[in-house]
Amino acid sequence: MCGIVGYIGDRSAVEVLISGLRKLEYRGYDSAGLATISPNSKELLRIRAKGKLNNLEKKLIDDPSHKDAKIGIGHTRWATHGKPEEHNAHPHTNSTGSLAVVQNGIIENYHALRVDLKYLGHEFISETDTEVIPHLISEFLRGNTLLEAVRLAVGKLQGAFAIAVLSADYPDELIVVRQQAPLVIGIGKNENFFASDTPALISYTNVIMALENGEIGRITRSGVEIYNFNGDRQKRGMQTLSWNPVMVEKQGFRHYMLKEIHEQPGVIRAGLAKFVNEKNEINLGLDAKLNLQDLTNIQILACGTSWHAALVGKYLLEQLVGIPTTVNYASEYRYAAPPIMPNTLVIGVTQSGETADTLAALELARSRGDRTLGITNRPESSIGRLADQVLDTQAGIEIGVAATKTFVAQLLMFYLLTLELGKSRRSLTTEAISTIIEGLRQLPAQIERILESQERYIENLAHRFSHARDVIYLGRGINFPIALEGALKLKEISYIHAEAYPAGEMKHGPIALLDENMPVIAIATPGQVYEKVLSNAQEAKARDAQLIGVAPMSDPVAVETFDHILPIPIVDEILSPILTVIPLQLFAYHIAAHRGLDVDQPRNLAKSVTVE
Ligand code: F6R
Numbered sequence: 001m002c003g004i005v006g007y008i009g010d011r012s013a014v015e016v017l018i019s020g021l022r023k024l025e026y027r028g029y030d031s032a033g034l035a036t037i038s039p040n041s042k043e044l045l046r047i048r049a050k051g052k053l054n055n056l057e058k059k060l061i062d063d064p065s066h067k068d069a070k071i072g073i074g075h076t077r078w079a080t081h082g083k084p085e086e087h088n089a090h091p092h093t094n095s096t097g098s099l100a101v102v103q104n105g106i107i108e109n110y111h112a113l114r115v116d117l118k119y120l121g122h123e124f125i126s127e128t129d130t131e132v133i134p135h136l137i138s139e140f141l142r143g144n145t146l147l148e149a150v151r152l153a154v155g156k157l158q159g160a161f162a163i164a165v166l167s168a169d170y171p172d173e174l175i176v177v178r179q180q181a182p183l184v185i186g187i188g189k190n191e192n193f194f195a196s197d198t199p200a201l202i203s204y205t206n207v208i209m210a211l212e213n214g215e216i217g218r219i220t221r222s223g224v225e226i227y228n229f230n231g232d233r234q235k236r237g238m239q240t241l242s243w244n245p246v247m248v249e250k251q252g253f254r255h256y257m258l259k260e261i262h263e264q265p266g267v268i269r270a271g272l273a274k275f276v277n278e279k280n281e282i283n284l285g286l287d288a289k290l291n292l293q294d295l296t297n298i299q300i301l302a303c304g305t306s307w308h309a310a311l312v313g314k315y316l317l318e319q320l321v322g323i324p325t326t327v328n329y330a331s332e333y334r335y336a337a338p339p340i341m342p343n344t345l346v347i348g349v350t351q352s353g354e355t356a357d358t359l360a361a362l363e364l365a366r367s368r369g370d371r372t373l374g375i376t377n378r379p380e381s382s383i384g385r386l387a388d389q390v391l392d393t394q395a396g397i398e399i400g401v402a403a404t405k406t407f408v409a410q411l412l413m414f415y416l417l418t419l420e421l422g423k424s425r426r427s428l429t430t431e432a433i434s435t436i437i438e439g440l441r442q443l444p445a446q447i448e449r450i451l452e453s454q455e456r457y458i459e460n461l462a463h464r465f466s467h468a469r470d471v472i473y474l475g476r477g478i479n480f481p482i483a484l485e486g487a488l489k490l491k492e493i494s495y496i497h498a499e500a501y502p503a504g505e506m507k508h509g510p511i512a513l514l515d516e517n518m519p520v521i522a523i524a525t526p527g528q529v530y531e532k533v534l535s536n537a538q539e540a541k542a543r544d545a546q547l548i549g550v551a552p553m554s555d556p557v558a559v560e561t562f563d564h565i566l567p568i569p570i571v572d573e574i575l576s577p578i579l580t581v582i583p584l585q586l587f588a589y590h591i592a593a594h595r596g597l598d599v600d601q602p603r604n605l606a607k608s609v610t611v612e
Pocket of ligand 1: 303304305306307349350351352353354355358401402403404488492607608609
């Protein structure tokens with residue numbers, strides 16, 4: 001979590017830093033701050049504010065001292081150690097205030113270091129783990145360059161972190177460090193940048209240089225030098241991103257989340273165009289090294305919404321290909337991995353590509369000798385370097401903290417992976433594969449139909465339920481993960497308590513919660529469990545619950561069963577998750593927007609969860 005950004009060049013550093021922090025605010029918004037070097041007095045200047053970036057911007061209006069600076073570092077915080085107060089906001093400085101540090105990550109041994117540094121006479125002002133870093137660097141600065149002092153200090157730090165350092169005594173350079181937390185350098189002409197994530201750079205440059213774990217970068221306006229932690233110079237090439245700045249704007253939508261919901265038809269079209277030809281042949285470009293022919297089982301690792309996509313993946317892989325598949329919370333797998341089995345493929349699913357738990361679990365699987373595959377929309381992220389191969393879901397960057405289009409894109413990848421495996425292992429005929437692909441091809445237009453013709457109705461319904469205290473979601477089979485996802489979306493952005501159950505489980509306990517104040521949303525799509533779900537819905541109705549169905553409007557049985565319907569077109573059950581999730585996303589979005597909540601940056605959440 002946390003976002004860090006830095007600039008050196010001829011522009012106004014503050015402008016670049018604020019613009020970068022705005023794009024990184026999805027990583028945390030408990031406080032924001034920046035440090036620059038005054039071109040006149042050569043002093044290090046610092047300004048910080050509790051809360052969102054707007055508060056820092058307001059403070060900057062009253063403090064013009066940073067205005068002419070051409071070098072600086074900035075930070076947006078997701079609090080780990082110490083409350084979200086100004087004195088805990090980054091940058092943190094050494095005792096003389098000549099050296100400033102921003103950090104993303106956690107310094108695990110900060111307590112012991114703090115005790116030692118206090119003994120040496122260093123005074124601490126914050127409760128953060130970060131504050132030890134500027135003090136430690138200043139200890140090593142005696143007789144060393146800034147680069148060397150940072151290198152020696154980093155040798156004492158334990159944990160996963162990315163750090164940036166600015167010093168008044170070295171006014172023409174920035175030092176950055178990457179150790180298991182993301183950091184990317186942006187290359188300009190007579191100017192250079194760095195940030196935790198590329199959206200912060202894209203308005204200025206699309207040429208980037210990736211820093212690897214265990215590396216230190218020295219950035220000046222004219223160049224970048226990279227060293228490993230032993231101090232050996234490293235060679236590094238540049239990459240050009242195919243993004244443009246418009247991709248990270250709201251483009252007229254009220255929130256990023258709504259824009260991203262509306263981008264879903266395009267995401268499916270892009271995925272199909274990339275991986276399926278006009279003869280309905282799939283080519284994911286999977287490396288022969290993955291040896292998919294002799295796989296005997298698959299383990300999927302993920303968190304949150306990606307974990308829900310993985311559950312749909314398990315259903316497809318087991319029901320259509322017959323490969324035993326487990327879905328693991330990455331945070332649990334790290335400490336309780338299943339026994340080692342031969343011929344295992346481990347798939348890490350992560351939209352950000354930076355989730356600490358997913359990366360660590362995947363690393364564990366790799367160290368056990370398993371083949372690894374990543375599914376992500378950010379192939380340039382850490383998972384891209386960790387997994388044997390990554391599949392780019394083609395969803396592009398997602399800014400809204402609540403995942404929407406990246407989820408649908410992950411689902412599509414699981415369909416395509418299942419079909420490719422089904423073909424190579426002969427569990428599916430060419431005709432069966434073609435039928436499913438034809439169904440997938442219909443989905444973008446079907447989603448568009450929901451968005452065009454039903455959004456207003458769903459919005460009105462959402463307003464009616466916006467005061468609910470709790471909501472229960474029910475689904476069965478391939479749509480149980482969608483019930484989980486619907487409940488998670490509602491919790492995350494509206495702060496309404498929601499739980500999902502397999503519809504048949506309700507009678508084993510949760511039914512006791514039902515009364516006339518409890519909305520129950522059941523996903524009922526024609527197929528093998530349709531009648532079962534309708535019966536489970538009737539059981540809820542008999543207890544006076546307010547019943548909402550995600551169901552086809554054209555079915556009179558559904559119309560009679562439910563008090564309200566979030567309508568979806570008739571579709572083959574196996575493909576239905578990509579449609580049933582759409583009204584649930586809209587329902588959660590419109591409840592949160594109606595409640596006046598910060599949909600794109602819900603409280604306590606961050607888009608990339610880079611701490612354990
Ligand atoms: C939910 C959400 C989170 C993430 C989870 C994993 O809307 O966004 O639950 O799904 O933090 O993140 P990634 O997919 O980046 O690994």
